[in-house]
Amino acid sequence: MSSMVRVTVGTGGPAHAAPISCVAFRADGGRLASGSHDRSVIVWDTTDPGRSTMVTEFGHHAAVLSVAFNPAAADLLAVGTADGTAAVWRVVDDRPPSLMKLLAGHPGAVTSVAWMPDGQHLICQIAESRAVVWHAFDETYLGELPDCVRLAVSPHGLVATVGSDRLVAVRDLWRDPGRITYLPAAAVEDCAWSPDGSTLALAGDNGSVELLDLDLAPVRSVRVSDSPLRAITWSTDGTGLIAGTYEPALLALDGVGRPRWRRTDPRLWPRCVAAAAGRVASATFAGRPHLITRSPAVTTPPAPEPTARFRAGVVTATGRIVTAGPPGERHPLWEHETRVAAVAAAGDRVIVSAAHRDVRVMLLAGNDLAVERGLTLRAPEPVKAVAVLGAPEAPVVVAASHDFRLFSWQLAWHGMPTGPRLIGEFGFGIAALTRLDDHRLTATDHHGEMVILALGADGALST
Secondary structure, three states, rough: OEEEEEEEEOOHHHHHHHOOOEEEEEEOOEEEEEOHHHHHEEEEEEEOOOHOOEEEEEOOOOOEEEEEOOOOOOOEEEEEEEOOOOOEEEOHHHHHHHEEEOOOOOOEEEEEEEEOOOOOEEEEOOOOOOOOOOOOOOOOOEEEEEEEEEEEEOOOOOEEEEOOOOOEEEEEOOOOOEEEOOOOOOOOOEEEOOOOOOOEEEEEOOOOOEEEEEOEEEEEEOOOOOOEEEEEEOOOOOOOOEEEOOOOEEEEEOOOOEEEEEEEEEEEEEEEEEEEEEEEEEEEEEOOOOEEEOOOOOOOOOOOOEEEOOOEEEEEEEEEEEEEEEOOEEEEEEEOOOOOOOOEEEOEEEEEEEOOOOOEEEEEOOOOOEEEEEEEEEOOOOOOEEEEEOOOOEEEEEEEEOOOEEEEEEEEEEEEEEEEEEEEEEEOOOEEEEEEEEEEEEEOOOOOEEEEEEEOOOOOEOO
């Protein structure tokens, strides 16, 4: 996997009508399943990635959030959807897909589905709060794993979970009702077992990968990005890892965490990555999944530094550090714990910067770059873009998440901020926020559609 290039599935023809939320390869890499917010699943023929074609398509009643091929029966595909349904489909090339089993009525969206190695038992994660275990074909409910926000199943049947308390736990569901636990150095966004089942990889929101052995003893920890990691998987041969970051980017690493290649693309949505037979796929805001295959190596550069006009110069961020001033004379203002994703300014007094879930708002002195007042807001979701409206004495901060939602806060420097208030959701995600004046901004999605939002007298935003 040292020489790779990005291609997209197909060059025209069929595609999803909404962002792709999940991808999964069949074990041989010849088929890729993608699930979308348009409620459809498409299975693609990826034996020739340069001319990948749709094999079959079927639909559900709600957004598809997870897909997983059965490890014991290659023609069976599990699907999890936003209406609390898990389904098992038979997908064969020469006949229409057929619904085998329907496990409905979960008390929340089924955000992840994972097969046990026997191909009979299915684990469904429910709304990032807990997971339930089914015998999929007997439709028998077998029990629950509490406090589960992430999960992964090893080839030998060990189940790793990450809880809201940040604890990583490993259980053997059939042989031992107990569990072993580990508290990682950073909050874990995703986890994955190596193909031989000996090593658990953790993707941290500090940009690091931690590797643990079967006893959850640390093997290695390496910082691979200054942007928080969002997803992680192993190469098929177990010699490397592929991580998705919030930048957004895909990173390929060798077994000790050294970089092999890097891909950035504004339409990447690496909430899910998959690998098989030398191929890598990622979820995306486009209609077709991103597919990476062997070819002469080309490594794309990091995303440009976020920048906004401020006074006679700019406010910008290099890595974790926010600076301001004329070009060539920028002065450091403050530092975040992770890479800054966005900056914004209003007039010549207010600067906003966002790094993962932290949004910092600072009121600067009128005649220099000294910070008079400041506060840190905690966003409900990781932030991709920010804007600030209103007067410096009572600004309104707007933040777009990496997924679909737009939030705002009303600030009072001598009191508590009001918010976050959910302004709305964008079906194709939010690509950019652009400030028009003190009271208006535009939000543009990945489909190229734009909405103008205006600030009312009560401090609320409306279209």
